[in-house]
Amino acid sequence: MRKTLHQFVPVLYVFAGLACVSAPTERFSAGDVHETVLDNGLKVIVKIDTRAPIVVSQVWYKVGGSYEATGKTGISHVLEHMMFKGTDQLEANEFSKVIAANGGQENAFTGRDYTAYFQKLEKSRLAISFRLEADRMRNLRMTEEEFRKEVEVVKEERRLRTEDRPEALVYEQFMATAFRSSNYRNPVIGWPEDLDNLELSDLEAWYDSFYAPNNATVVVVGDVEPDAVFELATRYFGPIPRRDVTPVAASPEPKQQGPRRVSVQKPAKVPYLLMGFHVPSLGAENAAWEPYALEVLAYVLDGGKSARLPTSLVRRQRVASSVGVSYDAVSRLPTLFIISANPANGKTTEEVKTALLDEIERLQSEKVREKELEKVKAQIVAGNVFERDSSFYQAMKIGELETVGLDWRLENELVERLKSVTAEQVQAVARKYLDPDAMTIGVLEPTSLTGWSG
Amino acid sequence: MLSRFAFLFLVLVYPFSAWAVPEIQHWSTVNGARVYFVQSHQIPMVSVSLAFDAGSARDPVDKSGLAYLANSLMEEGTRVLSGEQIAERLESVGAQLNSETGRDMSVFGLRVVSEQDVVNLAADILGDILAAPAFPLDALSRERERLLVRLQRQTQSPREVAKRRFYTVLFEGHPYAGFPTGDEPGVTAVTRPDLDRFHRRFYTAANGVVAIVGDLSRAQAKDLAARLVGRLPRGAAAPPLPSVPAIEAPRANFIDFPSSQSHLLMGQPGMSRADPDYFALYTGNHILGGSGLISRLAVEIREKRGLAYSAYSSFIPMKERGPFVVGLQTRNDQRDVAVDIAQVTLRRFVDDGPTQEELDDAKKNITGGFPLLIDSNRKIAGYLMHIGFYNLPLDYLHTYASRVESVTIDEVRKVFRRRIQPGRLVKVIVGGNKE
Known part of the structure; x- marks a missing residue:
């Protein structure tokens, strides 16, 4: 590119x-x-x-x-x-x-x-x-x-x-x-x-x-x-004078030593699950290829209706009614790889969590099939073409890269870098980062959704 | 203070008059579907929007949600492809397919790169989805369950609860009263024969519009349209909807909800897409509550008093008269004040109309911003679909700016007085304890 x-x-x-x-x-x-x-x-x-x-x-x-x-x-x-x-x-x-x-x-x-x-x-x-x-x-x-x-x-x-x-x-x-x-x-x-x-x-x-x-x-x-x-x-x-800007002292995140869980009890109807893992970002990378492999991993899990999580959890097992993955590689600091889900009717967040951990285990034990990887790359290439339809989004990408301390020239490389990710690399980041012993779980536990007077 | 910047306006009011609005090519397929096409070669992609008069306004009274389920289940399996195969094949070439149901229409959107074999592959799959959906029973039970969860999620949101009640009361007795996502009894009642019947009746060539924007020749676009809708029976356009009855007396609804904010939705039946007062109402509303932070409602409620993050009014134009709605959200203990200010602001606008300066500024914003409305394939495809679906003239975009320009202050005042009665509003408030 x-x-x-x-x-x-x-x-x-x-x-x-x-x-x-x-x-x-x-x-x-x-x-x-x-x-x-x-x-x-x-x-x-x-x-x-x-x-x-x-x-x-x-x-x-x-x-x-x-x-x-x-x-x-x-x-x-x-x-x-x-x-x-x-x-x-x-x-x-x-x-x-x-x-x-x-x-x-x-x-x-x-x-x-x-x-x-x-x-x-x-x-x-x-x-x-x-x-x-x-x-x-x-x-x-x-x-x-x-x-x-x-x-x-x-x-x-x-x-x-x-x-x-x-x-x-x-x-x-x-x-x-x-x-x-x-x-x-x-x-x-x-x-x-x-x-x-x-x-x-x-x-x-x-x-x-x-x-x-x-x-x-x-x-x-x-x-x-x-x-x-x-x-x-x-x-x-041009006439605006330069000013000293003092960098904010970084406060690096210490290594997570075990799983953490937080619950929120609020009036609601549908439970909700968040599952998060500490991962590197492009702004604070451990190894240059890892954020790209994580990005590809996110596509493998949730890049479309045919991706693993919608197919397995929503379509086949019917344990979740919706799933999503978010990973923002363009971040200044190490960030989180997050999976979110609403359970299907009659299912619990615990059941969804088990199904998600099975999918993670599969990513760690088996390499992603070549055909699956090709599909993800076709989606990335096409997505990059579609993005050009929005001038606002093009400006966003440049501004974001520059502002998190990267270089806008990276924009021209992103697709090539993503295309060069291998099945071995996807498996390696899954093993290294999607560690159930260092994950954080967030759960919505709905309480009765009646009015304040009822 | 404004004078300091006045020179900017004077010089730059209409500098783009020479710029050509995209040329719309229009034809009908052999079986009678109307096609609207704009060539655009700068990006190697094709955007397609297919709209059918098959929205929730076509739901049977006791099967609210049928239109939504039909639309979302069509891509879950055809006579030759399973739902998984459809998703897999489309995504393997990077195609993006989505479906959406509103009150007037059900829409399929497709985006592909403009390589001929990719376009053909995706078009043939979507053509199959449109012509021969199988509505597999396991997909029906799964998507029904998912829709029921979605309905439950909506009950968690004060905004959704308010919207549902607002439409129910505003359009009582009219097909617009239903919600596109249906309701629990309706969704539960839908059967596979219902889906088949709905599909046969409404997914026909004569009841659909195809909008195509992208990197294709006219011949390629004709071939694409034929692949998409060529297999559909001609059928017939859906019958006209009944007109929306006027609100004869004010109707106030309060829903007790455990939220920290109260949500207000207040309004009346507004205007239709082909309304003769369209431009006067649109331009007038821009001043009242349609122009972000500088509209009267936002200034009174947010800028002067800090009562809400968003305060607005809008006309939602539909086939028949859609809603005119004033909305805001504010902390429960100040909702009476905020609602009162919104009502006073609306009444004053209807009584007195805008000032000449306000009207001039609104026109400058709308006409000066015209190029922004059609600066992407996605937006142009949206306009094509609306022009086709609502039978707007092909020169709609060409005459848009001049029609806004010709709106007069008298006209705005007259149409607002004639169309909006501040004493007869539907008012819905969803919120919690004022403590």
Whole structure:
């Protein structure tokens, strides 16, 4: 997939009348992707996609849930909300009004390893996005009044996404059980008590610590000219001074010494099971090939209706009514390989767990058949083609890779790396990591689903 | 403060007028299925959407869930292939097949890479699924059980509980009152002969629409359409649905639920897909509650008061009048305040209409964002399917922006007053103790 080695193309920029603007000095290109780094450390990555006259613009900051200290969880996400609440030049909510009046769509998202902001616009309007994003990268103004309102909005968001969703509560408790030291133990939206205790001064300090050009990546995908985008980026983001960003001390996860179990009792009807194993990620890999083998393993188990878990547990044994596998290789820290399931009617989470362990045992004792591996690879290759249908998703992939400390060039290699995984490697990671003696189980134990008065 | 950025609007209102909207090719298959096709060669892939007028509005009253089960069981075995073989063969070439049932339609979606043998293989399998499903008994019992678990899971969610009650009350006596996933007695009652009959009646060429977008020539697309639906009998289009009766008196429902938030859904029958007031209502609603954080409802409830994460209104256009709905979720102890503000905001909008500035801004957002609506094969396939299914004109996308542009403030005010009666709303609140 990767076309050439990265070309090294020095480009000179001259801007009349913009005396204090520094120009990018280096530029890399690979295929349709072009990169430069401004003098203030801001990385700008442009991917050309000429299918429609639109542009996706995303600003990614290296800060998120896993950067947060005990007692301050949720602060990155609350700050994301406050970023719409005005700057020296803009009133609260005016950012959104300007984007809307220009026909744009916008939003933001916070994850464990990143906080990102995006706009989608007709292609000639990229300058509007850059102007506004540059403004709030530097000039955010938060007031006590807006903060007090917005933190209530976030608490409502938490109620909506977590408190009133029994399975989301299990997931939250499960993560906090599987991880003892790693910051992946905390929910991105924050623990409710921490949201109660959050102060405006905390947010101001958080903004000052992480919102700097040298801690950000701008990703642009669309029908654009890279040189023109770099010029715009230099004009709007160039004047923002670099700032010292202190890396957050890592707190590595100690080895799990035995199985762990957590249960959540909530009004519900259908039990739910989570099963998790500690695994490496691409951002913190033990051996370079292992995350790819784990990704292929996830496909073998749950890559489609014909994959092992839907076939065995849902279709043949009828022990589960639904199953899912999640593994996010593009993570900054070692992460979890998670299997989730709802039991079939009349079956228990214990029965589902036994059936899952049988499947894991099979992966460890027998190599995956060649035909099965070929199917997975066909799915990966086709999936990679289908992804190109979304310019937003293409930008996501680049931004995510960069922000967890990898390199966007990896995007061009991912498919080849996955295709080169062997049956022996799949078996090896299954043996090494899917260890029932070091797994974490989370269970929803439904209690009666009657109203508060009944 | 806005003046600082005003220059941006002035310069950039319609810079893309020269951009061509995708050209839609349209024909009918020999047996009468309507096909809509857009060529797009930039990605070596093909997206197909097949819609049949076979949604839950076609469920018999005592078999709610039949349409869903028929749709989801079709890929669980044909006369020549088992469900496992179907999944295995499709996935071995990286094809993605999904099925979905709503009130108006049941849909199959297929994505494949555009290599001819892959396209043919996947199309022939889907063609077999559509023409000759076997509805094996073991698959029926399994999928029925899974659907019952899904229904139970829905009862855990205050949002789902509210939606179900809202549709039940809003469309009482109309086929839209049922839920696409059915209900427990209906799902339990479905038999294999029911599935066969439903399939024979509704999965016919005359009752279906094929939308294709991708890396194919017109001849290849014709061949693909023939492989997909060529084996179906011509049949007949489903009969028209009854029109949706008006709400004559306000109806308030409260459901006691052990949740920390109360969910509000409040509304009336709204508009149909072919409604003459479509653009005025759509544009007006954009201002009231359809434009994210800057709509009136979001500003009053979220931005000014921090009462909810989401507060919105929307028209869901369907074959007959779909819902107009105002929704929010808030902590139980503040639900009265939030509901009151939502009602006042709606009443004020219906009474006074939008300001000229609001209407201008809404138009700028809708028309300026038009290219975003059709920036992927997936989205274009969705529009093709809707254009075909709802019999919209072939130039729908070409005239979209100008029809929004021609909406006047008087028109918005008039249609809202005529169509929405804030004194006669269906109101459903699902929530818990105010303590």
